Structure formats: C-alpha cells, structure tokens
Amino acid sequence: MRIATWNVNSVRARQQRLVNWLKSAQPDVLCLQELKCTDADFPFDVVKEAGYFAAVHGQKTYNGVAILAKTEPTDVIRGLSDGVDDTHARFISATVNGIRVVSAYAPNGQQVDSPAYVYKLEWYRRLRNYLDTRHKPDDLVVMGGDWNIAPDPIDVYDVAQWEGQTLFTLRERDALQQVCAFGLTDAFRKLYPDVQKFSWWDYRMLMFPKNKGVRIDHLFLTAPLVPRLTACDVDREERKGQQPSDHAPVWLELKD
Amino acid sequence: MRIATWNVNSVRARQQRLVNWLKSAQPDVLCLQELKCTDADFPFDVVKEAGYFAAVHGQKTYNGVAILAKTEPTDVIRGLSDGVDDTHARFISATVNGIRVVSAYAPNGQQVDSPAYVYKLEWYRRLRNYLDTRHKPDDLVVMGGDWNIAPDPIDVYDVAQWEGQTLFTLRERDALQQVCAFGLTDAFRKLYPDVQKFSWWDYRMLMFPKNKGVRIDHLFLTAPLVPRLTACDVDREERKGQQPSDHAPVWLELKD
DNA sequence: GTCTTCAAAG
DNA sequence: CTTTGAAGAC
Numbered sequence: 213m214r215i216a217t218w219n220v221n222s223v224r225a226r227q228q229r230l231v232n233w234l235k236s237a238q239p240d241v242l243c244l245q246e247l248k249c250t251d252a253d254f255p256f257d258v259v260k261e262a263g264y265f266a267a268v269h270g271q272k273t274y275n276g277v278a279i280l281a282k283t284e285p286t287d288v289i290r291g292l293s294d295g296v297d298d299t300h301a302r303f304i305s306a307t308v309n310g311i312r313v314v315s316a317y318a319p320n321g322q323q324v325d326s327p328a329y330v331y332k333l334e335w336y337r338r339l340r341n342y343l344d345t346r347h348k349p350d351d352l353v354v355m356g357g358d359w360n361i362a363p364d365p366i367d368v369y370d371v372a373q374w375e376g377q378t379l380f381t382l383r384e385r386d387a388l389q390q391v392c393a394f395g396l397t398d399a400f401r402k403l404y405p406d407v408q409k410f411s412w413w414d415y416r417m418l419m420f421p422k423n424k425g426v427r428i429d430h431l432f433l434t435a436p437l438v439p440r441l442t443a444c445d446v447d448r449e450e451r452k453g454q455q456p457s458d459h460a461p462v463w464l465e466l467k468d
Numbered sequence: 469m470r471i472a473t474w475n476v477n478s479v480r481a482r483q484q485r486l487v488n489w490l491k492s493a494q495p496d497v498l499c500l501q502e503l504k505c506t507d508a509d510f511p512f513d514v515v516k517e518a519g520y521f522a523a524v525h526g527q528k529t530y531n532g533v534a535i536l537a538k539t540e541p542t543d544v545i546r547g548l549s550d551g552v553d554d555t556h557a558r559f560i561s562a563t564v565n566g567i568r569v570v571s572a573y574a575p576n577g578q579q580v581d582s583p584a585y586v587y588k589l590e591w592y593r594r595l596r597n598y599l600d601t602r603h604k605p606d607d608l609v610v611m612g613g614d615w616n617i618a619p620d621p622i623d624v625y626d627v628a629q630w631e632g633q634t635l636f637t638l639r640e641r642d643a644l645q646q647v648c649a650f651g652l653t654d655a656f657r658k659l660y661p662d663v664q665k666f667s668w669w670d671y672r673m674l675m676f677p678k679n680k681g682v683r684i685d686h687l688f689l690t691a692p693l694v695p696r697l698t699a700c701d702v703d704r705e706e707r708k709g710q711q712p713s714d715h716a717p718v719w720l721e722l723k724d
Numbered sequence: 725g726t727c728t729t730c731a732a733a734g
Numbered sequence: 735c736t737t738t739g740a741a742g743a744c
Contacts, residue, residue, distance in 0.1 A: 221744090222727055248728065273728050274743085320744065414744085415725035458726075458744080477734090478737060504738070529738055530733090576734070670734080671735035714734080714736075 213309065216463035217243040217356030217429055218450075219317070219412070223276070224248070226457055227255050233450055234262045239463060240282050241308050243315030243356035247276030247301075254278070271301035277315045277357075281308045292342050302335070311437075312347070316357030321378040329378065332360070336387035340394060347434075349395030355432040358412075358459060361388045363398060366408050367427040379428060396432040399444040399464045409446045412459045420451055429462045440466040469565065472719035473499040473612030473685055474706075475573070475668070479532070480504070482713055483511050489706055490518045495719055496538050497564050499571030499612035503532030503557075510534070527557035533571045533613075537564045548598050558591070559598075567693075568603070572613030577634040585634065588616070592643035596650060603690075605651030611688040614668075614715060617644045619654060622664050623683040635684060652688040655700040655720045665702045668715045676707055685718045696722040 216239040220226040223244060234242065242264070247254065251270040259266045264280040269290040279285050285306035292303050302317045316339070319332035347353055361384045368374040378384070392398070400409070410425025419425060433441060443465040451460040472495040476482045479500060490498065498520070503510065507526040515522045520536040525546040535541050541562035548559050558573045572595070575588035603609055617640045624630040634640070648654070656665070666681025675681060689697060699721035707716040 225727065246727090322744085415727090417725090455726080481737065502737095578734095671737090672734090673735090675735095711736075 213241075213311075213466045213468070214239045214463055215241045215243075215311075215313070215354050215356065215431065215466065216461050217245070217315065217358070217431055218461035219245040219358040219429060219457060219459035221246050221457040221459065222248040223278070224253065224255060225455070227258055229450070229456070231258055231262045233447075233461065234259075234264060234280070237447065237461065237463065239280075241311075241313055241354075242280040242461075243313065244278040244280065245276075245315065245317035245358045245459075247271075247278055248273060249276060267304060267306045269301045269304040271299075275301045275317055277301060277304045277317050279304055279306050279308070279313055279315050281306075281313075283309060285313070292338050294338055294341060294345075296338060303339075310352060312351060312353045314353065314355040314357070316355060316359065318358065318360040320360050321384065324376070324378055324381055333383060333387050336384075336391055340391045343391065343394040343396075347394075349434060350436050351434055352437060353396075353432075353434040354437065355396065356430075356462075358429050359388060360428050361385060362426045362428055363388060363401070363430075366406070367410075369410065369424040369426065374426070379426060392432065395435055397435070397438050399431040399433055399441055400427070400446070400462065402433075402438065402441065403444050409448075410460075411446050411462055413451060415458050429459055431462055431464050433464075437466060440468075442467050469497075469567075469722045469724070470495045470719055471497040471499075471567075471569070471610050471612065471687065471722065472717050473501070473571065473614070473687055474717035475501040475614040475685060475713060475715035477502050477713040477715065478504040479534070480509065480511060481711070483514055485706070485712070487514055487518045489703075489717065490515075490520060490536070493703065493717065493719065495536075497567075497569055497610075497612075498536040498717075499569065500534040500536065501532075501571065501573035501614045501715075503527075503534055504529060505532060523560060523562045525557045525560040527555075531557045531573055533557060533560045533573050535560055535562050535564070535569050535571050537562075537569075539565060541569070548594050550594055550597060550601075552594060559595075566608060568607060568609045570609065570611040570613065572611060572615065574614065574616045576616050577640065580632070580634055580637055589639060589643050592640075592647055596647045599647070599650040599652075603650075605690060606692050607690055608693060609652075609688075609690040610693065611652065612686075612718075614685050615644060616684050617641060618682045618684055619644060619657070619686075622662070623666075625666065625680040625682065630682070635682060648688065651691055653691070653694050655687040655689055655697055656683070656702070656718065658689075658694065658697065659700050665704075666716075667702050667718055669707060671714050685715055687718055687720050689720075693722060696724075698723050
C-alpha cells in the first residue's frame with residue numbers, strides 16, 4: 213500500500229500536475245495540503261476521472277486539506293474537533309483500508325514570537341491532545357502533511373543559516389517531538405538515518421536549482437505499521453519544470 | 469507563401485499556443501496583435517526556437533504588434549510615423565521576401581461617439597494617409613491585423629443586433645472602405661463572396677459555442693498580389709480548448 | 725517566484 | 735471568460 217503527502221500550493225492551479233502525478237505515482241492514498249479553495253471549488257470531477265475518491269476540508273484563499281484514495285475514505289472528520297474556535301482548514305482524518313489517515317497542514321509560524329508562531333506551538337499542543345484523546349499508540353495511524361518543521365540539523369541545507377529561524381527553532385522542534393512522543397515514527401528518517409533529502413525549496417533565489425531546501429513534509433507511522441514500512445522517498449522530479457508546487461511529494465510503501 | 473494574422477490577446481499568456489500554432493500551421497509570416505507586453509518582455513527566445521525572426525513594437529498592458537517571419541524582416545518601421553503624438557503601439561511594417569508586410573491593431577472604439585470612437589475614425593484616416601504617402605497601389609503590400617470593423621452585414625452573426633454597434637457602424641465601415649479604396653482587396657471576401665466566417669467571438673455568454681461571432685481580422689492585398697491568392701481561411705480550431713485567445717488566426721496562401 | 729484576491733477592460 | 739495590475743502571503 214502506497215501512501216503519499218503533497219503540499220500542492222493550490223489544487224486548481226496544479227490540477228494537471230496533480231492528475232499526471234496520480235497517474236504515474238499511483239498512490240493508494242494521497243494527503244494534500246494548501247488546496248487554497250473551498251469545497252465547492254475543489255476539482256472533484258478530474259480527481260474522480262483519475263480514479264480517486266476525495267475527502268475534502270477546503271477554505272477560500274488559504275489552507276485547505278484533503279485525502280484522496282482509490283477506495284472510499286470513511287468516517288471523515290474535519291478539523292481537530294477539540295472545541296477550539298479555529299477557522300483554519302488544516303486537518304482532516306479518515307479511514308482508508310482499515311488505516312486511520314491524517315492530512316495536516318501545520319501553521320507556518322511567520323516570525324519567531326509573532327502571534328502566528330504562538331498559534332503554531334499551540335496547534336501542535338492541540339494535535340498531541342487529539343492523539344491522546346482519539347487514539348492508542350497501537351492503532352493503525354498514518355499522518356501525512358506539511359508540518360512546517362525540520363526535525364533535525366540534517367533536515368536543513370545550512371544549519372548556521374537556519375539556526376533560530378522559523379521552521380527550525382528549538383521550540384518548534386520540541387513541539388513536534390512531543391507529538392511524536394505519542395508513539396509516531398518519521399518514515400523517511402527511520403529508513404535513512406543519515407540521508408539528507410529536502411521536500412520544500414523556496415521559489416525565489418534559485419533555491420531549487422541550488423538544492424537549498426528543507427525537509428518539512430513528513431509521513432508519521434504508529435508502532436504497528438513500522439515493521440511494514442518497506443520504502444519511503446521524496447519525488448524531487450515533481451518540483452521540476454513549469455509551474456511546480458514549492459513542495460515535492462513524499463511517499464511510502466507499506467507491505468501487507 | 470503563407471501569411472497569417474492573429475490577435476493573440478497577450479503573447480506571454482499564449483506562449484505555448486503560439487509555438488504550437490507556428491509548428492502546425494507553418495506560416496512564412498505571422499502578424500500578431502495585442503501582445504500586451506513591452507519589447508523587453510517579448511518571448512524572443514521561444515519564437516526563435518520555433519524558427520522565426522520577430523520585429524516587435526511592444527507596449528505595457530495594452531496593444532503591441534509584431535511581425536514574425538521565417539526570414540529576417542528588414543526596414544522595420546514602428547507606428548504610423550506621421551508626426552502625430554500617439555502612444556498606442558498599434559502598427560508595425562517590415563519587408564519580408566520582397567513584400568511589405570503590415571501588422572495592425574485598429575482601435576476598438578468603445579462606445580459610439582466616445583473619445584475612443586473618434587480616435588478610431590481618425591486612426592483610419594491616418595492609415596489611408598500612410599498608404600498614400602508611402603506606397604503606390606501597385607506596390608507589393610500585405611496588411612494583416614485586427615481591424616475591429618466588420619465590413620459587411622454577412623460579417624456579423626445577427627445584423628439586427630449589430631446595427632449601430634461599434635465594430636459595425638456605417639461610419640466605421642466607411643472609414644475602412646476609404647482605406648481599401650487606396651487599392652486593397654480583402655483576401656477572404658475575394659475568394660468567398662458569400663461565405664460567412666467569423667474571426668472573433670466574445671469570451672462571455674458562450675458566444676463561441678453558439679458561433680455568435682464577427683469577422684474583424686482581415687488580410688488586405690494590393691492589386692499585383694490578388695492574382696497570386698490561392699487560399700484564405702480562418703483557423704477556427706485555434707479558438708477551442710483551454711485558454712484560447714478570443715480571436716482565431718486568419719491565413720492566406722500566395723503562389724509564386 | 726508563484727499563489728491568492730480584487731478591479732478594470734474587452 | 736480572460737487578460738492586466740496591484741497588494742499580501744509564504
């Protein structure tokens with residue numbers, strides 16, 4: 213079973229690339245982030261045409277997440293559903309083939325100590341609470357998303373430059389660790405403890421050609437799924453060519 | 469020798485369609501209108517890559533005309549060059565294979581009797597003056613362009629609806645006739661006196677699917693070229709599909 | 725750089 | 735419907 217995550221940076225602007233990628237990569241499940249459109253504007257028709265069901269939590273202009281799957285996702289939950297008044301469409305979960313799948317778009321955080329940064333740390337605290345409330349560590353859970361946090365020094369192209377910058381501050385990395393401490397494993401890092409691969413490159417300053425990126429898109433697995441993990445990679449090719457998303461898809465393979 | 473005219477409605481937005489059309493239609497000369505970009509922003513590289521030289525008279529946002537040709541255009545003149553202070557980039561002429569080629573984007577005219585309408589009639593008067601000053605009726609001249617005038621009742625989809633509307637008022641049609649009276653022949657109408665074909669359809673109101681258009685893009689020939697005219701047509705296919713221009717290309721064939 | 729929104733123009 | 739430009743986000 214192949215599960216992928218991709219921040220498409222506008223599902224409408226990326227419609228053709230999305231369809232092409234689905235056809236070539238053939239994931240069983242794809243977690244999408246930054247749809248940047250409402251449910252009404254989501255291209256359900258072309259996704260269906262490509263052979264996928266879609267559970268969507270859209271929002272105008274910003275955010276928006278979805279779970280695409282070859283079999284119909286069930287028990288769809290939109291948002292963290294913790295009673296907090298939060299208008300951002302950043303979280304959706306659904307069950308696909310007996311696995312609970314999450315598609316998450318973590319807040320970016322803007323500047324350190326800005327309101328957005330505070331919201332980001334709080335959002336991570338709420339996410340840990342979501343896991344504690346809804347799941348046991350031995351549930352079958354895969355969480356894919358744009359987490360807007362590089363977990364370790366190896367995950368940024370230049371530690372000196374990233375030191376203290378949003379996406380790489382100690383407080384953010386700690387917040388992510390607190391979530392993982394529930395019992396989640398970073399699929400890519402599990403398979404490749406020492407490999408440096410990035411999933412996001414700024415559109416500006418030729419960051420992609422220079423390969424100056426960061427790894428902020430992750431797939432997390434609960435413990436019972438870790439022994440089934442056989443492959444995980446970043447599809448760097450998808451970042452190339454005309455009008456790419458600034459993020460590349462990340463995918464993993466689970467054996468039966 | 470194949471000569472074509474096409475209002476591309478932004479040469480940058482239509483870059484890929486332009487290249488595809490050049491490759492399939494293989495005109496020796498293409499007159500372009502509504503480039504909507506400056507000379508600095510004109511995609512010289514992709515045009516060259518497609519096998520064409522380009523003489524360009526660009527303008528930011530509005531207007532902009534060019535002559536593309538498989539052999540290098542010489543003696544390029546930008547504008548009507550009649551001493552009138554006119555900032556609109558609506559006219560360019562150049563010599564290609566011994567033929568003087570004009571690419572013209574006539575003013576639209578907005579509402580009847582508006583300043584734009586007065587400017588349009590005056591522009592046509594200046595154009596006739598340009599011909600009188602620079603040419604003899606037996607020169608080899610081809611003028612392609614978006615003339616924003618439907619010459620005859622057959623050239624609009626509904627005469628009753630178009631009666632008195634800009635593009636079809638008697639004063640505009642007379643202004644165009646005054647230009648043609650210099651000694652120019654409408655290539656399409658010469659070959660097909662009774663055929664109704666359109667070259668422009670409004671983007672709105674499903675005008676193209678309903679084929680409610682007008683013929684305002686024309687190729688005019690001086691007398692010595694008329695006996696050499698073997699074919700002329702509108703490429704209606706180019707108006708179809710995703711992100712078309714609102715105009716279709718018009719082309720003609722001259723035998724040697 | 726590339727996306728969104730909006731207004732103005734055709 | 736499709737383009738342009740501007741502003742704001744990342």
